[in-house]
Amino acid sequence: MANVTTDIASNEPLQSTELDALVIGAGFAGLYQLLCLRDRLGLSVKALEAGGGVGGTWYWNRYPGARCDSESHVYWYTFSPELMREWEWSERYPGQPEIMRYLNFVADRFDLKRDIAFNTRVVAAHYDEAANRWRVRTEAGETYIAKFLITAVGCLSTANVPNFPGLKDFKGDWYHTGQWPHEGVDFTGKRVGMIGTGSTGIQAAPVIAAEAAHLTVFQRTANYSVPARNAPLTSKFQQYIKQNPGEIRSVTRETLNGMAFRIEPRLAVGTPPEDRERIYEAAWERGGLQFRAAFHDMMTDKAANDTAADFIKRKIRSIVKDPATAAILSDIDHPYAAKRPPIDTNYFETYNRDNVTLVDLRAAPIERISAAGVCTTQAEYPLDIIVFATGFDAMTGPMLRMDIRGREGVALKEVWEAGPRNYLGLQVAGFPNLFTVTGPGSPSVLCNMPVAIEQHADWIADCNRHLREKGLERIEAQPDAVDRWVAEVNEAANKTVLPMATHSWYLGANIPGKPRVFMPYAGGMVRYREICADVAARGYEGFALS
Numbered sequence: 001m002a003n004v005t006t007d008i009a010s011n012e013p014l015q016s017t018e019l020d021a022l023v024i025g026a027g028f029a030g031l032y033q034l035l036c037l038r039d040r041l042g043l044s045v046k047a048l049e050a051g052g053g054v055g056g057t058w059y060w061n062r063y064p065g066a067r068c069d070s071e072s073h074v075y076w077y078t079f080s081p082e083l084m085r086e087w088e089w090s091e092r093y094p095g096q097p098e099i100m101r102y103l104n105f106v107a108d109r110f111d112l113k114r115d116i117a118f119n120t121r122v123v124a125a126h127y128d129e130a131a132n133r134w135r136v137r138t139e140a141g142e143t144y145i146a147k148f149l150i151t152a153v154g155c156l157s158t159a160n161v162p163n164f165p166g167l168k169d170f171k172g173d174w175y176h177t178g179q180w181p182h183e184g185v186d187f188t189g190k191r192v193g194m195i196g197t198g199s200t201g202i203q204a205a206p207v208i209a210a211e212a213a214h215l216t217v218f219q220r221t222a223n224y225s226v227p228a229r230n231a232p233l234t235s236k237f238q239q240y241i242k243q244n245p246g247e248i249r250s251v252t253r254e255t256l257n258g259m260a261f262r263i264e265p266r267l268a269v270g271t272p273p274e275d276r277e278r279i280y281e282a283a284w285e286r287g288g289l290q291f292r293a294a295f296h297d298m299m300t301d302k303a304a305n306d307t308a309a310d311f312i313k314r315k316i317r318s319i320v321k322d323p324a325t326a327a328i329l330s331d332i333d334h335p336y337a338a339k340r341p342p343i344d345t346n347y348f349e350t351y352n353r354d355n356v357t358l359v360d361l362r363a364a365p366i367e368r369i370s371a372a373g374v375c376t377t378q379a380e381y382p383l384d385i386i387v388f389a390t391g392f393d394a395m396t397g398p399m400l401r402m403d404i405r406g407r408e409g410v411a412l413k414e415v416w417e418a419g420p421r422n423y424l425g426l427q428v429a430g431f432p433n434l435f436t437v438t439g440p441g442s443p444s445v446l447c448n449m450p451v452a453i454e455q456h457a458d459w460i461a462d463c464n465r466h467l468r469e470k471g472l473e474r475i476e477a478q479p480d481a482v483d484r485w486v487a488e489v490n491e492a493a494n495k496t497v498l499p500m501a502t503h504s505w506y507l508g509a510n511i512p513g514k515p516r517v518f519m520p521y522a523g524g525m526v527r528y529r530e531i532c533a534d535v536a537a538r539g540y541e542g543f544a545l546s
């Protein structure tokens with residue numbers, strides 16, 4: 001369907017594509033949203049994707065060691081038992097190439113690619129109130145007109161390369177892990193410097209160290225990590241998955257954050273120290289994010305959390321042989337899991353290699369990048385390659401880099417100037433018919449992502465069906481509902497130890513100048529699902545429908 005319209009920015013007449021709904025992104029979220037709206041509701045829908053293929057975060061994050069830390073049998077779609085039987089995971093945690101194969105398999109299985117425009121980055125989306133349509137413009141200047149606009153742009157898709165003076169003068173090569181070259185990077189014989197020790201750096205360091213002549217890790221904030229204990233899945237477990245898709249789906253809908261494990265009801269505070277030690281030791285041996293499920297009070301009581309933190313710090317000191325390096329690695333200043341907890345394969349062991357050096361940026365921060373390498377206030381480190389494992393402008397970044405304007409041309413940037421404000425993480429007041437999948441204000445990054453994504457995409461599709469059945473054209477979050485929801489998001493965070501990590505990306509603190517607001521909803525996926533269902537059952541309470 002093409003018609004001639006006026007380009008929102010230049011006033012030039014352009015061919016536009018007119019649709020019922022437009023989805024931005026073709027990762028886990030965009031693919032499923034497209035499927036829901038196109039195949040279940042019969043809407044005319046397209047997805048626009050900046051990358052050259054499906055995959056979203058997994059399309060871009062091809063760095064060495066990239067692997068999911070949700071277990072594979074819960075890191076997938078569960079809307080189709082047939083699909084769950086047709087696909088077979090090979091390892092406990094899926095690696096990036098396997099996830100890409102899976103998402104391509106899904107996209108082909110449901111014939112989704114015919115409705116996705118790849119290499120198509122959205123730069124602007126403006127709401128036309130008179131027409132009740134969103135006018136969307138791409139980098140190449142194409143325009144799309146849609147009644148509903150759904151952003152499925154991911155939470156961690158805007159790479160953060162710190163603004164170090166001198167980077168442009170660096171004579172070697174540099175890469176951000178979230179924009180990794182498709183052809184890979186050959187580290188053989190190279191002096192590599194890696195900045196950042198979040199989940200990404202912790203995954204990449206052992207793999208780079210095994211290949212490079214030398215790896216220098218620049219650590220600003222010491223971090224916890226628990227062994228992943230990755231391994232091939234046994235054929236017995238693969239059979240269990242095929243035979244029990246319903247049970248797997250149910251478990252991910254009953255556990256606090258969409259994982260395969262339940263949080264133990266026991267309390268760390270009050271458990272005798274020798275019993276607690278035994279429980280932590282078993283959790284360490286089992287590995288993975290399940291470590292934080294060892295005690296119920298770990299995330300809500302600082303004293304309980306201290307017991308977990310102390311256990312991991314002792315583990316670090318027992319693994320790392322050089323006492324000075326061990327001291328820097330275990331000098332962790334925040335509660336366990338208050339920043340996103342990494343899991344690893346031989347991360348701390350990597351510091352026992354002869355070709356690995358740790359630099360403590362707390363003692364001597366990076367001053368600049370020189371032609372030869374990284375300069376801290378104390379020394380210059382000559383390098384051939386710099387790897388920026390420095391994270392993302394999380395959650396709001398992917399939304400705010402587009403020029404999104406609602407009623408009366410008001411920019412989302414203005415509305416979110418002091419931090420994100422929305423209702424249920426789904427809609428912003430003043431931006432009718434715009435939905436955000438796993439945006440700030442929703443459990444998103446605190447949940448196993450595919451579980452959060454399926455809930456959002458289903459809710460948005462059901463909402464669309466409701467509007468159609470009632471002959472309605474528009475849905476918009478109400479300002480008082482937004483106020484209440486922002487208060488609820490804050491309250492949920494404040495019941496946990498999460499805000500105590502004052503420099504975490506959950507708070508936007510990793511980006512200079514970004515407002516410090518705890519962004520994800522920390523009340524748990526189960527409660528969130530109930531709230532969203534309840535709102536819908538009450539005729540979309542808190543939204544204005546017209």
Ligand code: NAP
Nearest residue numbers: 067068069162196197198199200201220221340389390391
């Ligand atoms: P991150 O957690 O934000 O870590 C970034 C690292 O870079 C931190 O150590 C940070 O230090 C450091 N850094 C940032 N700016 C710096 C600067 N100017 N100077 C020195 N150091 C600087 O980013 P990430 O590791 O890419 O992970 C982001 C998120 O992606 C994770 O939390 C997780 O949700 C997701 N992820 C998941 C997986 C998985 O599923 N396995 C893997 C990778 C990533 P500070 O701590 O001091 O800020």
